[in-house]
Amino acid sequence: MDEIKVFYGITRNPKTRDYMMVLNIACEKCHYMCYSKCFQLNFLNWTSGNKHIDIFIQNIQLTAHKDMRKAIEWISYDKINNIKCIAKNRYIANWIDGYIIDWDYGNENWKRKGRNMIVELEKLNNSMFITSEFMNKTKTNYIFYGITQNPKTKDYMMVLNKKCKSCNYICNAIHFQQNFLNWTGGNNDINKFIQNTQLSAHKDVGEVLEWIPNDKFNNIKCIAKDTRYIANWIDGYISDWDYGNENWERKGKNMIVELKKLINSNNITSEFMDEIKVIYGITQNLKTMDYMMVLGDKCKKCKFVCYAIYFQQNFGNWTSDNDDIDKFIQDTQLLSHKNAIKAIEWIPNNSLYNIKCITTDTYMANWTDGNIIGRNNKNQDWEREGQNMIVELKRLNNPKNIALEFMDESKIFYGMTQISETKDYMIVLNNKCKKCNRTYYVKCLQQDFKSWNSGSININKFIQDIQLTAHDDAEKILEWIPYNRFYNIKYIAENMYEANWIDGNIIFWCNKNKNWVRKGQNMFVNLRSLNSKIITSEFINELTIDYKVYGITQDSKTKTYMMVLGYNEKCKLCNSMCYTIFFQQNFKNWTSGNNDINKFIQDTQLSVHDDVKKALEWIPYDRLYNIKYIAKGGFGKVYKANWIDGYVTDWDNEHQNRKRYNENMLVALKSLDNSERVTLEFINEAMSHKKVNDNYYIIKFYGITQDPETRNYMMVLDYAESGSLRDYLEKNYRELNWETKINYLYCISSALENIHGNELIHRDLHMGNILKNYDNILITDLGLCKPANCNSLENTKNNIYGVLPYIAPEILRGQSYTKASDIYSFGIVMYEVISGLSPYHDLINDEFLAAKICQGLRPRFKTIKVPPFIVHLIKRCLDANLLNRPTAFEVRDKLWGFKFENSVELIELQKQIKEIHDNNTHENSVELIELQKQIEEIHDNNTSLTSSSYRMHSKANYTGSSLLSFNNLSVPKNSDDYYEQNGDIISEKFSGIN
Numbered sequence: 001m002d003e004i005k006v007f008y009g010i011t012r013n014p015k016t017r018d019y020m021m022v023l024n025i026a027c028e029k030c031h032y033m034c035y036s037k038c039f040q041l042n043f044l045n046w047t048s049g050n051k052h053i054d055i056f057i058q059n060i061q062l063t064a065h066k067d068m069r070k071a072i073e074w075i076s077y078d079k080i081n082n083i084k085c086i087a088k089n090r091y092i093a094n095w096i097d098g099y100i101i102d103w104d105y106g107n108e109n110w111k112r113k114g115r116n117m118i119v120e121l122e123k124l125n126n127s128m129f130i131t132s133e134f135m136n137k138t139k140t141n142y143i144f145y146g147i148t149q150n151p152k153t154k155d156y157m158m159v160l161n162k163k164c165k166s167c168n169y170i171c172n173a174i175h176f177q178q179n180f181l182n183w184t185g186g187n188n189d190i191n192k193f194i195q196n197t198q199l200s201a202h203k204d205v206g207e208v209l210e211w212i213p214n215d216k217f218n219n220i221k222c223i224a225k226d227t228r229y230i231a232n233w234i235d236g237y238i239s240d241w242d243y244g245n246e247n248w249e250r251k252g253k254n255m256i257v258e259l260k261k262l263i264n265s266n267n268i269t270s271e272f273m274d275e276i277k278v279i280y281g282i283t284q285n286l287k288t289m290d291y292m293m294v295l296g297d298k299c300k301k302c303k304f305v306c307y308a309i310y311f312q313q314n315f316g317n318w319t320s321d322n323d324d325i326d327k328f329i330q331d332t333q334l335l336s337h338k339n340a341i342k343a344i345e346w347i348p349n350n351s352l353y354n355i356k357c358i359t360t361d362t363y364m365a366n367w368t369d370g371n372i373i374g375r376n377n378k379n380q381d382w383e384r385e386g387q388n389m390i391v392e393l394k395r396l397n398n399p400k401n402i403a404l405e406f407m408d409e410s411k412i413f414y415g416m417t418q419i420s421e422t423k424d425y426m427i428v429l430n431n432k433c434k435k436c437n438r439t440y441y442v443k444c445l446q447q448d449f450k451s452w453n454s455g456s457i458n459i460n461k462f463i464q465d466i467q468l469t470a471h472d473d474a475e476k477i478l479e480w481i482p483y484n485r486f487y488n489i490k491y492i493a494e495n496m497y498e499a500n501w502i503d504g505n506i507i508f509w510c511n512k513n514k515n516w517v518r519k520g521q522n523m524f525v526n527l528r529s530l531n532s533k534i535i536t537s538e539f540i541n542e543l544t545i546d547y548k549v550y551g552i553t554q555d556s557k558t559k560t561y562m563m564v565l566g567y568n569e570k571c572k573l574c575n576s577m578c579y580t581i582f583f584q585q586n587f588k589n590w591t592s593g594n595n596d597i598n599k600f601i602q603d604t605q606l607s608v609h610d611d612v613k614k615a616l617e618w619i620p621y622d623r624l625y626n627i628k629y630i631a632k633g634g635f636g637k638v639y640k641a642n643w644i645d646g647y648v649t650d651w652d653n654e655h656q657n658r659k660r661y662n663e664n665m666l667v668a669l670k671s672l673d674n675s676e677r678v679t680l681e682f683i684n685e686a687m688s689h690k691k692v693n694d695n696y697y698i699i700k701f702y703g704i705t706q707d708p709e710t711r712n713y714m715m716v717l718d719y720a721e722s723g724s725l726r727d728y729l730e731k732n733y734r735e736l737n738w739e740t741k742i743n744y745l746y747c748i749s750s751a752l753e754n755i756h757g758n759e760l761i762h763r764d765l766h767m768g769n770i771l772k773n774y775d776n777i778l779i780t781d782l783g784l785c786k787p788a789n790c791n792s793l794e795n796t797k798n799n800i801y802g803v804l805p806y807i808a809p810e811i812l813r814g815q816s817y818t819k820a821s822d823i824y825s826f827g828i829v830m831y832e833v834i835s836g837l838s839p840y841h842d843l844i845n846d847e848f849l850a851a852k853i854c855q856g857l858r859p860r861f862k863t864i865k866v867p868p869f870i871v872h873l874i875k876r877c878l879d880a881n882l883l884n885r886p887t888a889f890e891v892r893d894k895l896w897g898f899k900f901e902n903s904v905e906l907i908e909l910q911k912q913i914k915e916i917h918d919n920n921t922h923e924n925s926v927e928l929i930e931l932q933k934q935i936e937e938i939h940d941n942n943t944s945l946t947s948s949s950y951r952m953h954s955k956a957n958y959t960g961s962s963l964l965s966f967n968n969l970s971v972p973k974n975s976d977d978y979y980e981q982n983g984d985i986i987s988e989k990f991s992g993i994n
Helices: 033-040 053-060 132-136 174-179 188-199 266-275 307-313 323-334 400-407 440-448 457-467 537-543 579-585 595-605 680-691 725-735 739-759 818-835 847-855 869-875 888-899 904-921 927-941
Strands: 003-012 017-029 080-087 090-095 099-103 109-115 117-123 142-149 158-164 217-224 228-233 237-242 247-252 255-261 278-283 291-296 352-357 362-367 369-377 380-386 391-397 413-418 425-430 486-493 496-501 504-508 515-519 523-530 548-554 561-566 622-630 637-643 647-652 659-663 665-671 701-708 713-719 772-774 776-779
Touching: 003 904, 017 033, 053 142, 080 117, 117 142, 158 174, 174 188, 217 255, 217 352, 255 725, 307 323, 323 400, 323 413, 352 391, 425 637, 486 523, 523 548, 579 595, 595 701, 622 665, 680 776, 725 772, 739 818, 739 888, 818 869, 818 888, 869 888
Parallel strands: none
Antiparallel strands: 003 017, 080 090, 090 117, 099 109, 117 158, 142 158, 217 228, 228 255, 237 247, 255 291, 278 291, 352 362, 362 391, 369 380, 391 425, 413 425, 486 496, 496 523, 504 515, 523 561, 548 561, 622 637, 637 665, 647 659, 665 713, 701 713, 772 776
């Protein structure tokens, strides 16, 4: 075959010193290593010793490009065993390896199936005339696997598997046929009868019979003299063919069957036709030499082996030694055709333990086995539930009239037993509560009365009385709790202690394990001293107003009785144990060292009734590591660090602790200079951040920590991997398309809308306070527009704080911040995201710029063409009249329209972008050439690039700081032609306003 060679590399033969190419040979037809190539690479590893046969096999293999079934192979004779002659020149045998199904690229070998499968060997008379036509003719009746050679006779032999003429594949009938030589009933009529049933079982083995050797039965018992027996059949009946093990799959191992004498082996058909039971096969009694049918019991009513039959088969294995009781139990079992739960059974006394007398005629006990619920066909035994369950034993008063005692339909009867000491017969029943008609709490608690003792009759009676009212409500259960089930016991007030309770409180009874299920292991509880003489239900009810009462214990040293209470267990708002309670219980375990910060964090924790992620926490500084300085912010330094614990996501009831996520996560630490004297005003600002902390587009605020060296408090925030949006634009602007830019602006406007929706004002919105974290755009520094150490007197209208190019003109003139002033800042951000340019980058950020802004100066796009839709929205945001500016909701809604498929805004925007693209690539070619020239110059100087790179004025400042006051600024106004032209924010005519 021609080859297409895949070249991998070059190597060298160390002996010959020849260089050699390393190739993979692909098939010219398939263009990859197909089956034909895999066969071809193995040609040197085998030979039949006959040139004609070698060529024949190889030619067939070379046609098997994608279809393995076309190939045959040379099969070494030592891979065949158990060879038996079945006719002249024909044999059957087991093929050890089985046939090829695929190529295993991992092991560089063939995958095979059917190990030790039965095959036929047929002598090949003349190897000279073997052809593909001959093979195709052979395949009409056989599956042709390959050729082998008998090393003794030197005869070549085809390795075949006979196909069923009816099915055209190897069906069940063929598998049976291949096994005919391995058994005989010793009677030709019986052999023929069994074989005929097997040869008709092409797809369904349900009606097939088999010869079953007598040694495959055990526990053989005579049930009718010399004619009928019952026994256990070790193997069980055939259900299907197992291709993996090349043998029959079976079900019902050790099943009970009936052996019925076959009267006339010469007329088997009529005897089998008269039998209404399931017939599995024929066997022979080795003592009497009688042939016997192997039958499965069919119920006459159900026409299959129902529960009643299984019970009937077991009648000989038990007795109560009382005929009336035996008959009553057997009658109930024979009525349980499809519902085993209806039956009662004889329960041996040794299956019951912990037998305790409750009243004269009543006992409680544990039943080892549990009650019958169905049949396990695999194990040929009953399936049960409720092992070691607690049952009630009730004395049987009149064995002659048992039915009367089983008339009470409110009870569940399991069976009958006999007390070995008294010989009394007892009914075994489910111990249901008479009030609830259920097995639940009262009975479970009542059975346990004798297993505990408080040492006080009053307390015993009080606890028991409370328990007897808890029919189906575990919340009502009060229990005696041994003192050694508490640890970490600490005095907290007069007659009051705090401790951890090892076991936790009861929540429900588990029928399966027959025990109480508990929650809150190692939970915090209060222990309150108790006067056992005045304990009443009214006293308990009064306590439950503020506490959950779990039980009573006794100090082992002082002998003082104590109530076990849930500390502030129920939230008054939720009326349950919500997250606020878990946080509240932990207040005493931490402090920030500052009462205002403590109160701020605690207030956030007390507000998170159903959403723990909204809570802030005090984060000890030693839970942070790899702390590295990043930058200087407006009010302090910014660091990044790894947080060992990660943030809280839920409460873990089992371990009585918080569940956390993202251990060792990166966080940002924003320090506040001189914040060791942090004021309530700062706390109120931080609360502003907290109000919007669950917004997707606002940086996540996790909590507060303190640098032990500087004593500065630090906010612990989510860390944005990509830094500020300004930094990101500097490096990646050229990669942004219109869709991405608008998506960024939509994210920012959504965050701003959420801030305004909570009646907050950002007051310091600029590109340095907008971060990029993977695909998310996030606003940060909410409410920190003033230093932490400034006071209200310093915060006068003349002390403006922020980044000048982003500050609205009315703020420059000393007016108060409003939502509209944030919108102005957003308009500048829009300009910056669209253009990639910092606003007024070529001007000094001083009072002269402030004056020009009030006169109507706005940043310009210059040579960049921007869709009029976007330009108009920016103009509205930057309008000198704050009443003309849109709300954050309007801005977000408009930007959403640009994103939304088939919206009017998007269709128009796409049209405008296409026009601009055409203009930018043709009409403005001069400008583009000049711009490219500038980019190349900047690139040569190793400066950052944007799509419209620019030179920054050395005194253009974009870091927040306390600004000088501005005096005598004019009333803010728009440029004269502000809304008359749509090509830019302001016209070139007004770009040099004096």
